[in-house]
Amino acid sequence: MISNPAAVARDPGVSELKFRDPGRARALSIALGGVVGEIGREPVSVMHVCGSHEQAIARFGLRATLPRALNVIMGPGCPVCITDVPEVDEGVALAGQGVRIATYGDMVKVPGTVMSLADVQAQGAKVDVVYSVTQAVELARRISEPLVFFATGFETTAVATAAAVLQDPPANFFVLSAHKYIPPVMEIVAEMPDTRVEGFLAAGHAATITGWGVFEPFVARHRLPVVVAGFEPLDILAGLVRLAELIRDRRAIVDNMFPRCVTTDGNLRAQEQLWKVFRPIGGRWRGIAHVPNGNLRLRDEWAHLDARRQFDIDLHRLWDHAPAALVQDCICGDIMAGIKSPTDCTLFGRECVPHSPVGACMVSSEGTCKIWHQYGGHPDLGGYGAVCAR
Amino acid sequence: MLSVLDERITLKYGAGGRAMRALIQEVFLDGMTAVCADDEIGPAHMDDGAALRVGDRWLVVTTDSHVIHPVFFPGGDIGRLAVSGTVNDLAVMGATDPLALTCAVIIEEGFARTDLVRIQRSIREACQEAGVAVVTGDTKVMGKGELDGIVLNTTGVAMTGRVVPDSGLRVGDVLIVTGTLGDHGMAIMARRHDLTLDERLQSDVAPLNGLIRAALGAAPDAIVAMKDPTRGGLASALHEMAEKSRVGIIVDETALPVTAPVRAASELLGIDPLHVANEGKAVLGVRPDAAPSVLRALRAHALGREAAIIGQCTDQRIGSVILDTGFGRRLVTEPEGELLPRIC
Amino acid sequence: MCLGVPGKVIDVNGLIATVDFWGVRKQVRLEVVDEPVQPGDYILNHVGYAIRRIPDAEIDATLALYEELLARAESEDDLMAADIRAEIHGAGDDQ
Numbered sequence: 163m164i165s166n167p168a169a170v171a172r173d174p175g176v177s178e179l180k181f182r183d184p185g186r187a188r189a190l191s192i193a194l195g196g197v198v199g200e201i202g203r204e205p206v207s208v209m210h211v212c213g214s215h216e217q218a219i220a221r222f223g224l225r226a227t228l229p230r231a232l233n234v235i236m237g238p239g240c241p242v243c244i245t246d247v248p249e250v251d252e253g254v255a256l257a258g259q260g261v262r263i264a265t266y267g268d269m270v271k272v273p274g275t276v277m278s279l280a281d282v283q284a285q286g287a288k289v290d291v292v293y294s295v296t297q298a299v300e301l302a303r304r305i306s307e308p309l310v311f312f313a314t315g316f317e318t319t320a321v322a323t324a325a326a327v328l329q330d331p332p333a334n335f336f337v338l339s340a341h342k343y344i345p346p347v348m349e350i351v352a353e354m355p356d357t358r359v360e361g362f363l364a365a366g367h368a369a370t371i372t373g374w375g376v377f378e379p380f381v382a383r384h385r386l387p388v389v390v391a392g393f394e395p396l397d398i399l400a401g402l403v404r405l406a407e408l409i410r411d412r413r414a415i416v417d418n419m420f421p422r423c424v425t426t427d428g429n430l431r432a433q434e435q436l437w438k439v440f441r442p443i444g445g446r447w448r449g450i451a452h453v454p455n456g457n458l459r460l461r462d463e464w465a466h467l468d469a470r471r472q473f474d475i476d477l478h479r480l481w482d483h484a485p486a487a488l489v490q491d492c493i494c495g496d497i498m499a500g501i502k503s504p505t506d507c508t509l510f511g512r513e514c515v516p517h518s519p520v521g522a523c524m525v526s527s528e529g530t531c532k533i534w535h536q537y538g539g540h541p542d543l544g545g546y547g548a549v550c551a552r
Numbered sequence: 553m554l555s556v557l558d559e560r561i562t563l564k565y566g567a568g569g570r571a572m573r574a575l576i577q578e579v580f581l582d583g584m585t586a587v588c589a590d591d592e593i594g595p596a597h598m599d600d601g602a603a604l605r606v607g608d609r610w611l612v613v614t615t616d617s618h619v620i621h622p623v624f625f626p627g628g629d630i631g632r633l634a635v636s637g638t639v640n641d642l643a644v645m646g647a648t649d650p651l652a653l654t655c656a657v658i659i660e661e662g663f664a665r666t667d668l669v670r671i672q673r674s675i676r677e678a679c680q681e682a683g684v685a686v687v688t689g690d691t692k693v694m695g696k697g698e699l700d701g702i703v704l705n706t707t708g709v710a711m712t713g714r715v716v717p718d719s720g721l722r723v724g725d726v727l728i729v730t731g732t733l734g735d736h737g738m739a740i741m742a743r744r745h746d747l748t749l750d751e752r753l754q755s756d757v758a759p760l761n762g763l764i765r766a767a768l769g770a771a772p773d774a775i776v777a778m779k780d781p782t783r784g785g786l787a788s789a790l791h792e793m794a795e796k797s798r799v800g801i802i803v804d805e806t807a808l809p810v811t812a813p814v815r816a817a818s819e820l821l822g823i824d825p826l827h828v829a830n831e832g833k834a835v836l837g838v839r840p841d842a843a844p845s846v847l848r849a850l851r852a853h854a855l856g857r858e859a860a861i862i863g864q865c866t867d868q869r870i871g872s873v874i875l876d877t878g879f880g881r882r883l884v885t886e887p888e889g890e891l892l893p894r895i896c
Numbered sequence: 897m898c899l900g901v902p903g904k905v906i907d908v909n910g911l912i913a914t915v916d917f918w919g920v921r922k923q924v925r926l927e928v929v930d931e932p933v934q935p936g937d938y939i940l941n942h943v944g945y946a947i948r949r950i951p952d953a954e955i956d957a958t959l960a961l962y963e964e965l966l967a968r969a970e971s972e973d974d975l976m977a978a979d980i981r982a983e984i985h986g987a988g989d990d991q
Contacts, residue, residue, distance in 0.1 A: 181958075184878045189966050214900075221824075223880030266943075267892030284562040291892055293821070294944030296925065315943075318900070322943045325927045367900040370940065370948045393900070395879045400962045407968075419961065422954035423900075423940055429947060431930040516885075517571055536885050752919075816918035820901060 181394030188227075190399035195229040197406040204231040207358045208405055209351065211344055212365035213240035214393050220533050222395045232406070236530045238347050238498040239365065241315045242268045243522040243529050244447040248477065249340045250274035253312040255480045256338065256473060257287035262305070263338075264290040264298040265312035266319075272525045276480055279312075295326040302335035310336045310469045316344050318367045320458050321432045324439035327464060338469035341458035343442050344368055345376055350453060352384040356501050359386070361405045366392040366420040371436070373428025377416045385414040392420040439464060448494060448522055494521035497530050504534040511535060563890050570886060593645075593717060597796075601641050601708075603715045610715050612647040614638055615707040623667065623701055626739045627755030628831075630704055631674035636831060637782070638708040639682045639759040644778040644834050645717070647710035648765035650682060654707045656690035660699040671702070682759035684708070720776035721797035721837040727863040728836045728847060730763060730856045731756070733786055734814040737828030741891065742817060752813040756832035763855045764834060770849035774842030780834050787826040787873065787884050789835055790863075795871045797837075802874045803863035803884065826875075827887040837865070900942045902950060905935050913946065915939060 198206055210216065216236045219225055228234060238244050251274040257263045263279065270279045270291060283289040292298045295311060302309040313323045320341040327337065344365065351357060364377060369390045377388045387408035391401025401419045408417065418424050438461075445457035460468040469475075491509055496502040504510045504523070514520035516532055523529035565575045581595055593603040601614030618634045635653065642650050655675065659668070679685055686706075735756040742753050760780070768775055777797060781789035794801045810818075810825050818825045832855065838846050843861060850856030868874075873884040903915035903924070913933055915924045922941075926933055929946040933939060938955075939946040 182879075186962065186966075187879045190962065193966055217822075220882060221877070223875065223877040223882035226880040226882070270892055280562065284560065296944045318942050318947065321928055321947065322945045325925065325945055329927065367940070367942060367947070370900070396962060400965055403965050420958075421961070422950050422958050423948045429928070429930045432928045432947060435928060536883050812919045816920035820917055820920065820922070 181392070181396040183396065187395045187399055190396065190403055191227045194232070194399060194403045194406060197403055197410060198229045198232045201231075201406065201410045205233040206231055206360060206406070206409060207233040207235055208361045208363060208402070208409070209235045209237040209359045210363035210365075210391075211237040211239035211348060211351075212363075212368070213243070214367070215239070215363060215365065215391070215398060216530075216533065218393045218395070218398055220536075224395060224398060228402075232402070234363075234402070235359065236498070236533075237351055237359075237362075238447060239316075239344070240498075240522070240529055241319070241342055242272055242525065243494065243498060244342060244347075245269070245272065245314055245340050245522065246446045246448045247275050248446075250278070251276070251477055251480055252338060252470070252475050253279055253310075253340075254282050255475050255477050256310055256469065257282045257289055258285070258480065259473075259476060260287070261473060262288040262290070262307055262309050263312050264292050264301060264309055266293075266314060267291045269312060269314045271519075272522050273519055274480075278525075295322050299326055299329075299331045299335055302332050306334065308334045308336060310338050310473070312338045312340065314340045316342050316365075316368055317436065317458070318365075318371055320440060321371055321436050324435045327439045327460075327467065328435055331467065336467050336469040336472055337460060337464075339440070339459055341440065342447070343456055343458055345372070345380065346442075346456045347447065347453050348377075348380060349384075352380070352386060354501065360409050361387045361389070363398075363401050363405060364388050364390045366390055366397065366423060369418075369420065369424045369428065371429050371432045373426050374416050374418045374424055375426045376428070381414050381416050387414050388416045390416070390418045390420050390424050392423065492521040494523045494529075494531070497523055504531040507531070593715060597717070597719075601645050601647075603645060603712075606711070608713075610647075610712050612642050612645050612710045612712055612715065613707065614641040614645075615705065616641065618704040618706070619700070620740070621700060622740075622743050623671070625743055625755055626751070626753060627735075628757040629671055629674050630702065631671035632678045632757050633755075633831060634704040634706045635675055635678035635682065635684075635686075636757050636759045638706040639678075639684060639761050640780045640831075640834070642708050642710045643759075643761040643764045644780045645712070646715050646768065646778070647712040648761040648768065649712075650684040650708050650710045650761060652687040652709055653679070653684055654688050654690075654705075655686045656692075656705040658692045658694060658699060658703045658705075660694055660701050661696040663702055668702075671704075678759055682761055714772070716775060716778045717796075718777055718779055718793050719796035721793055721799050721801075721865050722776070722839075723799055723865050723867045724840055725776060725799075725837050725865045726840050726843045726861055727790070727801065727803070727865070728838055728843065728850070728859060728861050729781075729786065729809065730760070730767075730834045730836070730850055731832070731858040732809045732811045732814070733781075733830060733833065734810060734818065734825035734828035736831040737785065737891070738814045738817045738823075738825075740829075741821065741823070752811075753817060756830060758832035758855055760832065760834055760855060763850065763853045766849045766853050766856075767836065767846050770845045771838070771842040774839040775836050775846065776839065777837030778834055781830045783829050784887060785825070785827040785829060786835060787824070788886050790873045790884065791871075791886055793835075793837060794865075794873055797865070798870055799865040800867065800869040800872050800874065801863050802866055802876060805875050805877045807860055807862045809858045809860045809862075823891055824887075826884060827891060840864075900940045900947065902938055902940050905933055905937045905939060907935055908933060913939070915941060915946075917941070 250272055254274045272278055279289050298311040374390050381388055389401045389405040391397050404417055404419055440458040441461050442455035443457050443459050444454040447453050465471045493507045509520050514524050519525040523531040565571050601612050603610045603612050616637045618630050620630050623630045639650050739753045739755045777793055779789040790801050850859035875882050875884045903917040905913050906916050907914040911926045913924050924941050925945045931949045933949055938950040940948040
């Protein structure tokens with residue numbers, strides 16, 4: 163630790179910061195090494211399906227401390243990454259047609275077939291970045307023109323959109339839903355013939371809504387353990403320790419390591435609102451072909467604010483300009499399924515780089531390719547000990 | 553080196569990071585033969601300014617255009633920003649006694665006169681703090697809609713006996729920041745995205761020449777590199793210093809001075825304080841044995857009370873900046889283009 | 897699943913709560929949370945909606961759970977843990 167006399171006071175704030183205690187984190191890292199060692203095989207592969215887990219792992223630099231024998235794969239859990247190209251195109255096309263779009267910051271730079279929302283904005287389209295769907299509704303109230311909320315994110319985020327729809331938004335507010343539902347894609351990954359995944363770390367916040375019980379049929383069917391974990395460093399490390407224990411002991415159960423937010427049944431009130439507004443349909447996830455029940459669309463009762471039904475979205479005009487070749491070579495799907503690594507991709511580091519991405523895995527701060535590119539290959543900073551006087 | 557693939561210039565090219573550097577390299581420097589002698593600092597160095605030999609001293613010149621919106625923000629305005637930005641660019645090259653500033657304004661038709669007066673007052677105040685005056689300028693008005701409000705351009709000149717470049721770091725040198733990080737950018741971000749965050753979020757915009765003069769006075773030859781971490785934040789500044797100096801830099805995240813409101817805003821928006829602009833801070837590369845006295849000199853000054861040692865130079869991973877998070881280690885990235893709030 | 901941020905409720909006015917996140921106050925909507933929320937409670941916020949009330953007791957229970965994990969891991973193979981500690985110390989990670 164660099165010693166600075168009388169540094170800036172940092173208030174401890176919320177008790178959640180107990181889950182960032184470095185001492186306990188180090189102890190859990192050591193424990194993880196021990197349990198993985200006991201499994202006696204290498205590598206042991208586990209998968210998480212949450213962009214925020216990857217974000218937390220990357221942000222706190224946890225990969226540098228994970229045991230070498232443990233392979234933590236990022237699965238298809240980044241909602242921006244798996245929003246299919248035609249869906250992005252719908253948003254881009256609408257914006258290009260002069261319709262005002264509001265969306266979360268995460269989605270603005272994701273490339274569609276031809277361009278991203280940022281690109282069409284540079285050409286004069288109106289694209290507003292919002293931090294909450296409520297902000298989009300408030301914006302709609304203030305303007306007279308139509309406002310289409312390009313709704314992305316998994317079920318946790320879809321709940322907010324549902325709540326906004328149920329709160330009687332103004333007549334000029336529309337929703338273009340690209341929301342996704344996670345449980346079905348875990349099935350697909352588990353069923354992939356090449357899959358080497360031995361256990362799953364499930365997203366704590368999604369489970370806050372759905373409950374952990376939703377994973378029991380999955381575990382029974384595939385005989386793979388699932389541990390529900392939160393997002394602080396201690397949560398992730400403890401979740402991995404527990405998962406490693408279950409793999410070592412060959413126990414296929416669901417274990418809830420995020421009890422402060424997750425219960426068996428979840429938040430029934432939120433679920434009720436979610437399914438009142440949305441219905442699940444099958445659809446393509448970027449690079450992962452068809453996911454049954456993986457997409458959320460507005461039910462018929464809400465047709466009046468469904469952008470797909472109220473606007474004539476002209477995709478063909480957009481596709482006339484499409485340089486489709488690069489997108490065809492993109493293997494984001496295999497990477498997200500944990501079957502291939504970024505270095506297996508012919509575009510990685512060449513045509514596809516963070517400042518000029520082809521696939522969404524390179525766009526999102528959570529995408530596997532983005533993180534590999536930042537680390538210059540497989541993340542390995544384990545050699546850096548304390549350089550500063552501690 | 554990156555190639556500018558886009559036919560049209562998009563916002564990321566102005567954001568202070570790699571895209572902008574690539575644009576400068578490939579478009580603005582193309583075909584420009586060396587205008588400077590070997591020991592001078594010219595456009596190809598892409599330092600904070602240029603340094604030209606005049607006798608046994610150096611003439612340092614820098615120019616900036618200011619397009620910030622909103623024009624008035626918590627803690628300052630475009631006028632204060634213009635003066636501070638230019639004075640600071642001179643100061644971090646070692647020229648802490650600015651001779652003079654120019655100020656050109658381009659005003660959109662319909663801009664309120666009272667706002668213009670307010671901006672001019674800020675310029676005057678900031679000049680007084682820095683001990684410099686605006687000696688000449690230019691005024692233009694463009695039609696409504698042809699410009700967004702107002703644009704200011706300032707040029708500053710100063711003489712100095714010693715120029716401090718970006719590239720002087722050696723393995724073992726220590727990095728010191730003069731105060732808290734992310735204040736300016738977060739205050740702007742909150743306003744721009746209409747996020748009612750915290751009234752305590754204030755820009756840190758201020759002229760730093762007095763502060764840096766104090767530091768240089770304490771250890772004249774031991775401060776070997778300096779930058780002001782504006783657009784692109786401390787992350788961009790450290791990357792540039794690491795690349796130009798051909799060293800690696802390790803930063804101790806727990807040592808970074810960040811105020812509680814900025815920390816809160818960064819958690820809520822999913823934005824890294826290292827990526828956020830500062831307009832009243834500098835980062836200094838210092839020979840290790842001189843670090844304590846430089847730190848003392850900084851902390852003795854009103855603008856340097858929160859100064860802190862935040863990292864050290866290494867011979868590993870040349871050109872990279874590594875962050876020790878307290879839980880592990882990761883590479884510090886540079887922001888790509890405009891910063892946007894994340895929800896995921 | 898994303899960026900769920902915990903905060904402390906300062907005030908409740910109908911379906912809108914004023915919540916403190918590390919000193920910053922924001923308004924959070926309560927249409928979705930499945931329990932009544934009062935000033936002093938902690939909630940998990942996601943894109944402007946409270947999705948869960950976090951009971952204080954659960955925080956301690958979770959920490960206890962993690963302690964239990966550690967105790968179990970240590971008792972199982974002390975030699976292994978010692979080896980790993982030695983490796984980590986050797987790499988300069990000595991705290």
